[in-house]
Amino acid sequence: MPQANAKLNAFPVFMRVEGEAVAIVGGGEAALAKARLVGQSSAVLRIIAQTAEAELLSFIAATGAVHVAAAYEAAHLEGAAMVFAASGDEALDRRVAEDARRLSIPVNAVDRPELCDFFTPALVNRAPVAIAIGTEGAGPVLAQMLRGRIDRMLSPSLGALATLAASFRGAAERLPKGTGRRRFWRDFFAGAPASGHIALVGAGPGAEDLLTLRAHRLLMEADVIVHDALVPEAIVAMGRRDAERLPVGKRKGCHSKSQEEINVLLVELGREGKRVVRLKSGDPLVFGRAGEEMAALRDAGIAYEVVPGVTAAFAAAADFELPLTLRGVSSSLVFTTGHDLKGNSLPDWAKLAISGATVAVYMGRSVAAEVAGRLIEAGLSPDTAVAVVENASLGNRRRFHGTLADLPSLEARADLSGPVMTIIGDAVAGANFERSEPLAAHRHEDTASATAEGVEQ
Structure with missing residues (x-):
């Protein structure tokens, strides 16, 4: 609590300097x-x-x-x-x-x-709005830290709003002084938009300090936060303290709401005039089903925006210090899911993998054998390098390295409960494997048999 008799030795003022x-x-x-x-x-x-x-x-x-x-x-x-x-x-x-x-x-x-x-002072500039933080010279680093926090909280358009308000000053002065005029300005600055606004926000791979500044600002402004199960509580907690929080599941084997129900929910919240953050793990446009949500919002005439996030493939590559593209080795990159290989025919990206592309597979360990078997059957060498990360970007991440022939061993790993990211390709050989475990240590006794079983599933 601040001391009741605390006194400022430097009184903050704003000095006119235009043209001076x-x-x-x-x-x-x-x-x-x-x-x-x-x-x-x-x-x-x-x-x-x-x-x-x-x-x-x-x-x-x-x-x-x-x-x-x-x-x-x-x-x-x-x-x-x-x-x-x-x-x-x-x-x-x-x-x-x-x-x-x-x-x-x-x-x-x-x-x-x-x-x-x-x-x-340390200055937050949203001209004509300015916030100055001073410590009377005692703690300039503290002032800069506070400036960073406040800067993230304030919309870049705050200055434009203040400028717009200035154009209404003449009209406001026609109102009686006192309560009526104060109510006008309070409604002007704090009134909710009639049609609401939905932000499809990428929460990143899990580490809260990988959240973008724009995502953090929108969380601080949100009336409602609609979040998936894979989004950590630490990131949800970065939102406005009094915001309503609605978990919608969307985790393998546990769906609290169907995608159609989520679409309906977002439209309803928008029509209620709410500022909503739809918080998705990773990037909303990478296997996040954002396309369906955007279509529903467009059809309903609800305003929305998309805020990109750090997708899991980039976080997993960073955890391994792994170049996703490597001059002379791999010049293309494929994002896919293991479920793409469940059909009778190989998807087009499998041909790219054989041609040297790096393949980032968003999947659980349950389809590892099928992925390995189908790719080897298609002609990709069993010796192709593989990197696997559980809980990419988080402090409890686990890293494994090996070859495509080793990949089926993931299915026997009951200790891997977090989201798993697999990266396959010749560029993976350039990763730093010093802090990772070998996949080969957990291979089935009969690797060939395990691979064949993966093909038959």
Whole structure:
């Protein structure tokens, strides 16, 4: 709890700088950092540096900032609204601070709080909306961490909404002051859209820090989160605390709702005016049945968007440090499921596998023998490299390596209960197998027999 008598030693204000000069003394990294910060405003930058580093010179050229390429003199500060001493030289920074005070100009000296009239905040910019986080110089890293969290929470369109609100100011002023006017603005900013909005969001392979910034922002704005069983609770919990959470199952052998029921649910929520996040494991467009949900929403006239996520194949490849494409070895990539091999004829992608494509198979261990058998029957070498990951991207992931001939051994692994990703192809040989287990250690005693059984199923 905050202390009741806690006092701020620096009072936060927003200073008008439109068209005003802001002087920065220095030619290095510190000066560039301040220039980038102030450059987010409509101030006229005046950078005073007899010699400047290449990156700062590039910034000056790109932004049209005024460059005073001369040894510093107090006259260079005249007419400025504020001054930054960022030379890195203590004696010069102190001189700049003293000159600024003599000219009645507020000054900030980088990393020298005792010379500062004001402190620069960590800034979240949604112009004309701005959120400044300050620690009075005590914890700049903390301020940056808070800035990152707030930035993820706020929609990129917040500034456009504030600008739109400004255009309604005249109309709002015709309303009586007090409750009526406050209600108008509250409804303007917080009112739910009449037709609702559905976001089909990729939750990634499981690790919460692989969630995209856009996905996190939408979760923080959602009224309802509709999530699959494979989405970890840690990711669902990243949503707005008071959001309604609706699990819809969709795990092998356990479907709490059919796909048609999910489609109907999303349409109903949209018609109720709800902001909905439909949270899918991995990427919604990769074996996520997003096509059916988008069709239902289009037919119902419900607004929706798709937010991509990190699909399991990419996470599994990263866990193995495995190149999915490799110059001179594999220049194409196939995403498929083991169930594609259950028909009487081989799918077209099987020919690509034989030609050297890397094949990422989204499947459980129950179809491993069938996949291996059909591919070997089609002509893919039994010695083709294979990588298998259970729970890709998570701390409890398990990695296995071997050959296509070893793959049927997965069916005997009752200890693998998480989602399994299999990657097959010559490029797999370039993976890092140091932290993985050999599949061969778990092969059936009669591999050939196991493979044949897989073909017959």
